[in-house]
Amino acid sequence: MKTLVIVAHPNLEQSKVNRTWMNRLQQEDNVTVHNLYAHYPTYEIDVKKEQQLLLEHDRIVFQFPFYWYSSPALLKQWQDLVLTYGWAYGSEGTKLRGKEFMLVISTGGPKEAYQAGGFNHFSISELTKPFQATANLTGMRFLPTFTQQGVRFLTNEQVLENAEELVCHLKNNY
Amino acid sequence: MKTLVIITHPNLEQSRINRTWMQELKKHEEITIHTLYQTYPDGKINIPHEQSLLESHDRIILQFPFYWYSTPSLLKQWQDEVLSYGWAYGEGGDKLHGKELGVAISTFGPEDSYQPNGYNHFTMETLTTPLQQTSNLIGTRFMQLFVLNGVMHVTDEQLEENAKAYVNHVLQPSLIEAN
Numbered sequence: 001m002k003t004l005v006i007v008a009h010p011n012l013e014q015s016k017v018n019r020t021w022m023n024r025l026q027q028e029d030n031v032t033v034h035n036l037y038a039h040y041p042t043y044e045i046d047v048k049k050e051q052q053l054l055l056e057h058d059r060i061v062f063q064f065p066f067y068w069y070s071s072p073a074l075l076k077q078w079q080d081l082v083l084t085y086g087w088a089y090g091s092e093g094t095k096l097r098g099k100e101f102m103l104v105i106s107t108g109g110p111k112e113a114y115q116a117g118g119f120n121h122f123s124i125s126e127l128t129k130p131f132q133a134t135a136n137l138t139g140m141r142f143l144p145t146f147t148q149q150g151v152r153f154l155t156n157e158q159v160l161e162n163a164e165e166l167v168c169h170l171k172n173n174y
Numbered sequence: 175m176k177t178l179v180i181i182t183h184p185n186l187e188q189s190r191i192n193r194t195w196m197q198e199l200k201k202h203e204e205i206t207i208h209t210l211y212q213t214y215p216d217g218k219i220n221i222p223h224e225q226s227l228l229e230s231h232d233r234i235i236l237q238f239p240f241y242w243y244s245t246p247s248l249l250k251q252w253q254d255e256v257l258s259y260g261w262a263y264g265e266g267g268d269k270l271h272g273k274e275l276g277v278a279i280s281t282f283g284p285e286d287s288y289q290p291n292g293y294n295h296f297t298m299e300t301l302t303t304p305l306q307q308t309s310n311l312i313g314t315r316f317m318q319l320f321v322l323n324g325v326m327h328v329t330d331e332q333l334e335e336n337a338k339a340y341v342n343h344v345l346q347p348s349l350i351e352a353n
Contacts, residue, residue: 043217067250067253067254068250068253068254068257068304068308069303069304069307069308070244070250070304071250072250072254073247073248073250073251073253073254073255074247076241076242076244076245076246076247076250076251077247077250077251079241079242079247080241080242080246080247083242120307120310120311121307121310122303122306122307126300126303127303127304127307129243129296129300129301129303130242130243130244130301130304132295132296133243133294133295133296133301134242134243136294136295137293137294
C-alpha cells in the first residue's frame with residue numbers, strides 16, 4: 001500500500017511538530033511526502049500533477065496545523081481546485097473511490113479544550129465533519145484522525161516520541 | 175447599526191444565487207458590500223484595510239457558496255490572515271468583541287441531502303461548526319444560518335422571494351440590543 005502525505009504548513013521552518021513529523025515520515029518506505037506550501041508558494045496549483053499523485057497512492061493523508069478549526073488556506077485551495085466534478089465526485093467522478101483518507105492535525109489548544117464545556121466547545125471529530133463529508137462524497141474511507149494537541153508545551157523528546165506514534169498510526173490497518 | 179456583507183465567490187458574474195443576493199443587498203444603501211475575489215484577484219489581502227472595515231461595522235455577514243462543506247479558499251485565507259492573534263483573539267485580541275457574525279450559504283445539494291440519511295450525511299449546522307466556534311473565539315454573537323439549498327432547482331420566482339428574505343435577515347434588529 002502506498003501512502004501520500006500532503007503537508008500544508010505556511011511556516012514549516014518555524015514549526016516544531018509539523019517539521020518533525022514530516023522529517024520522520026520521509027524516512028518511511030512507501031510513504032510519499034508532499035510539501036504543499038513549498039511547491040506552490042504563489043498558490044498556483046498544478047491540478048493535473050496533484051490528481052496524478054492521488055491516483056498513484058492508496059491512502060491519502062492531510063497533515064496540517066488547525067487554523068480556525070480547519071485546514072490552512074492553501075489546502076482549502078487544493079480541495080477546491082483538485083477535487084473536481086467528474087473526477088472526484090459526480091456520476092463519472094470515481095477516481096478516488098476505494099481509497100482511504102486520514103487527517104493528521106496539530107493544535108495549539110490542549111486536548112481538554114476540545115470538548116463541551118472546554119474552551120473550544122467542540123471535539124476534533126465534530127470540527128472535522130467537513131473533511132469526513134468530503135471523504136464520503138469522493139468515496140474514500142475516513143480513517144481515525146491523529147492529533148497532537150497543546151503543541152507549545154511539548155518537550156523535544158515528546159515531539160520525537162509523538163512522531164513515532166504517528167508512524168504507527170499512519171501504517172496501521174483499519 | 176452598520177452591516178458589512180463580505181461576498182466570496184470566484185465567479186460572481188456567472189453565479190445566479192450569489193449575484194442575485196448581492197443585487198438585492200445593493201438596493202439598501204446602509205449595507206456595505208465587499209466582494210473579496212474582485213478586490214483581491216491576486217490573492218494578496220490588505221490586512222489593515224480588512225481589519226479597519228471590520229472595526230467600523232457592527233454586524234458582519236459572510237456570504238459564499240459551500241465548497242467542500244466549507245468556505246471558498248480565499249475566505250479561508252481571509253480568516254487565517256485577518257483574524258490575527260492579539261487583534262481578533264488571544265491576549266489583547268478583543269477588536270471584534272460584541273459584534274454579530276452571520277453566514278449566508280448557497281449549496282448545490284438539496285435540503286434533504288443535509289440530513290443523517292441524506293447523501294451528505296450531516297446537517298448544515300454540523301458542517302458549519304468551525305465557523306460557529308470561530309465566532310466564539312473572536313467574541314462575536316453568531317446569527318442563525320441563512321441557507322439556500324439545491325440551487326439548480328430554484329425557480330426565478332423562488333429566488334426573488336429568497337433574496338428579499340435574505341435582505342430581511344441581514345437587516346433584522348440587533349440581537350444584542352434586544353437583550
